[in-house]
Amino acid sequence: xxxxxAKQVMSVAQDSLIKVFTVPKLEQMRSVRMSSMxxxxxxxxxxxxxxxxxxxxxxxxxxxQEYGEVCLLLEAHCDAVSCIQWNKNVLITGSWDxxxxxxxxxxxxxxxxxxxxxxxxxxNLMSALSVGQNIICEMDHDSPxxxxxxxxxxxxLATGNQDGVLTLWLLPDGDLVHQLNCHExxxxxxxxxxxxxxxxxxxxxxxxxxxEAYQGTKICAHSLQENVRSYYMFSSESR
Numbered sequence: 001x002x003x004x005x006a007k008q009v010m011s012v013a014q015d016s017l018i019k020v021f022t023v024p025k026l027e028q029m030r031s032v033r034m035s036s037m038x039x040x041x042x043x044x045x046x047x048x049x050x051x052x053x054x055x056x057x058x059x060x061x062x063x064x065q066e067y068g069e070v071c072l073l074l075e076a077h078c079d080a081v082s083c084i085q086w087n088k089n090v091l092i093t094g095s096w097d098x099x100x101x102x103x104x105x106x107x108x109x110x111x112x113x114x115x116x117x118x119x120x121x122x123x124n125l126m127s128a129l130s131v132g133q134n135i136i137c138e139m140d141h142d143s144p145x146x147x148x149x150x151x152x153x154x155x156x157l158a159t160g161n162q163d164g165v166l167t168l169w170l171l172p173d174g175d176l177v178h179q180l181n182c183h184e185x186x187x188x189x190x191x192x193x194x195x196x197x198x199x200x201x202x203x204x205x206x207x208x209x210x211x212e213a214y215q216g217t218k219i220c221a222h223s224l225q226e227n228v229r230s231y232y233m234f235s236s237e238s239r
Contacts, residue, residue: 001051003044010051012039018053018063034061034070041083052091054081060093074103083147087154090136090171094145100159102136102171137174141167149190149199156213158199160187166201168213178216182209189230202228 001010008029012018016039020030035055042053049065052073060074060081077095085092091103141161149158156177157169164183169176185204192199198219199211206226210219 001043004046010042010044012042012053014038016055018042018051020051020065030065030068032063032068032070034063035059038080040081043084043086045086052084052086054084054093056080058095060084060091073105076101076103079144082145085148085150085157087150087152090154092148092150092157094148094159096144098141098144098161100139100141100145100148100157100169102138102157102174104134104136136172139167139169139174139176141165146186146188147190149192151192151197151213156197158190158192158211158213160190160201160203162186164203164205166190166199166211168199168216178213180211180216180218182211182218183207188228191231200231202231204228 007023009021009023010018016033016035016037018032018034018039019028021028034053035057037056039053039055042051044051051063053061053063055061058075058077058079058081059072060076062071062073076093077097079095079097081093081095083094089105091105092100094100143162145159145161147160155171157171159167164181164185164187166180166182166187168178182201183203183205187201187203189202190199197213199213201209201211204227206224206228207221208224208228209221212219
C-alpha cells in the first residue's frame with residue numbers, strides 16, 4: 001500500500017512483518033512484527049503516520065512509524081482478515097468467514113483519524129482509536145472474501161470472493177445492488193477506475209475485466225495469461 005503522499009510503500013506477508021520502503025529507491029525504513037500469525041493486508045491512514053493491518057489471527061492492528069508501536073484495534077472476524085479499506089471514519093474488513101463488515105472508527109472526541117487534531121501525535125491517535133461494537137453493517141457471502149474496492153465517495157462497495165463473484169453493495173446499510181459472475185476461479189483484486197464508475201477486476205483465471213458498476217454488466221475482458229494478484233490504479237494526483 002502506498003502512503004497518501006506516494007513517498008513510501010508498505011507491504012505485509014506471511015512472515016507477519018510490515019515493511020516500509022522509500023519511493024522510488026525502495027530503501028527499507030522499517031520492519032516490524034505485527035502478529036503471531038501471517039499478515040494479509042495493510043493501508044495508510046491519511047494525515048497520519050499510522051498503518052492499519054489485517055491478520056490471519058482474525059484481528060486488525062495499527063502501527064505507528066513514529067513510535068514503533070503496534071496496537072490491537074479490532075477483533076474483527078471469526079476467520080482470517082483478508083482485505084481492508086478505509087474512507088473517512090469508516091473501516092471495511094473482508095474475511096475468510098464469508099462476511100464483509102463496515103465499522104465506525106472514531107477517536108475519543110468523536111473525530112475521524114485524519115482530522116487536524118489527530119495529526120499532532122500518532123501515539124495519542126492510536127490510543128484513542130476505538131471500534132467496540134460499532135458495526136455499521138454486515139454483508140454475507142457464499143464463499144471467502146478475497147478483495148474489497150470502496151468507491152472514493154464511500155457510498156458503494158465492491159467485494160470479490162473465492163467463487164469468482166463480484167458483488168456491489170450500497171453503504172451505509174449494506175444493501176445488495178448487483179451480483180456478477182466475472183471470473184473462473186477466485187476474484188483476487190478489484191479497483192475503481194479513475195474515470196467513470198467502472199470496476200477493474202483480476203482473477204485466478206488470468207483475466208482482467210472491466211465492469212460497469214451501476215448496470216452490473218461486463219464491458220470487456222482481457223487475458224493476461226497469468227494469475228492476476230493485484231492492481232494499483234494511478235491517478236493524476238499520485239504521479
